[in-house]
Amino acid sequence: MSSLGVNSYRFSISWARILPKGKLGDVNLDGINFYNKLIDGLLHKGIQPFVTLTHFDIPQELEEKYGGWLSPKSQEEFGYFAEICFKFFGDRVRYWATFNEPNCQVTMGYRTGEFPPSRCSSPLGNCTHGDSEREPFVAAHNIILAHAAAVQIYRTKYQKEQEGSIGIVLHAAWFEPISNSTPDKLAAERAQSFFLNWFLDPIIFGKYPAEMKEILGSSCQTFQAMTGKY
Template identity: 60%
Template sequence: MAGGSKTRIHASLVSTLLLLLPLASAIHRSDFPASFLFGTATSSYQEDVELMNSLGVNAYRFSISWSRILPKGRFGGVNPAGIDFYNKLIDSILLKGIQPFVTLTHYDIPQELEDRYGAWLNAEIQSDFGHFADVCFGAFGDRVKYWTTFNEPNVAVRHGYMLGTYPPSRCSPPFGHCARGGDSHAEPYVAAHNVILSHATAIEIYKRKYQSKQRGMIGMVLYSTWYEPLRDVPEDRLATERALAFETPWFLDPLVYGDYPPEMRQILGGRLPSFSPEDRRKLRYKLDFIGVNHYTTLYARDCMFSDCPQGQETQHALAAVTGESNGLPIGTPVKHSFNKKSTSIDASRGFGD
């Protein structure tokens, strides 16, 4: 492991432990059922098996680098070195009594697919993601019992195709001025549609081909901001519902109910893609679990009939959001420092931002 990677995971784990220190004396493992899993998580190549073992955790969620397994997607062969790397990692953590929770993709994608057809903006990506998932289920599924198709796809889509701050860095005013172009008002919903159907493709493959033999579970992990009405008035309560609909229900409603939230349909109209009969057939294969990454809560106010703050993530939901009401933050800022020379952590802003 590179030195910088080890530093990042150490800092992440230490910051988490520091936040728990005030509660540590009141919480014991015996307070939880024997089946409860205490774990850590990293993305892509970062890992430190001995550190996790020393903490006494019994679960570890990590992501597989798609490019490491299939550098050219379905247009090239499987990279045996990539398969070997993850086999060794899975075997190593199992020897320590740590259960692997494997995420198929955490934002990264083979450049080949972006160059060939525009990645998540093209329905071809569904076949590529299905192929990638099939390879991983076949290579690692005899030992992996918990699969996550995507980590925070609602973040990846918004930042990649609305705000332009994550690859492939596509956006348009008022959200940004991206050199690669884009359409912040339409492309996020096309990309999300292909993510949802790629998930459906992978979950169908797992349930039809592998689950009965491997006896594992498969789900999705989403980013979730909670919203509270800024004012106790009907307009802000409805704005809160709209803001929430454009968060996790954007991805979960199609997987659970077969279509997007009605609030999104009403606002976006034709910008929101529709599901074909074949799409709906695939969506019948349901999630075994839902993962939630929750970092922060914000206030929401209605801006349906007044100017919404331009370029804000909730602009399409006709909601304006803020972390303060009458000059007071929605939560109490909590700060911890590693040592006298280190930078303090402001927990009110949320980790991972």
């Protein structure tokens, strides 16, 4: 990378490599040392590390203990993991992302079952467990609040001293109506809401898109307790 003139490198940390058993276990110092060497090696070559805290993976212990992202406990677990990373790596890392493309993660992990934990239901997928109509929204809600928890920890305890920034990486797509008719325009807006704004609106505005709330009704949760902390 250095010989090509690359000046930045984005990589993801394996949560299980740092905390194989989540909060209930010890920090795996071999994992810490691995990422320390990677970060130091990049900086030695003048390459700025851009660190994503998790890329679809979660410690198996947390999946087995309470269902991973289907449980609100995952929010606290992720915050704990994020803070360990800020403590060990934040003196050299200036650019953080909490999640990589969680809008793809929950759709393919809990709706179609193509990604772990491979949960889905007919006719959207062929899995041994899951509920394609409910679980993607439960997992997404917990991921959004986990993102908020990690951002809050960083901004209140580490950002001033470490002088870094933190955000999230979403899979972006754009939808155009096939015609200028009102039904087609509304369809494009619904598609955008259920793909990208599903995560962007809560992070920016503290609430889900109106189209989602209209379709999902009472199953569309709120963010009253977390508004203003993103």
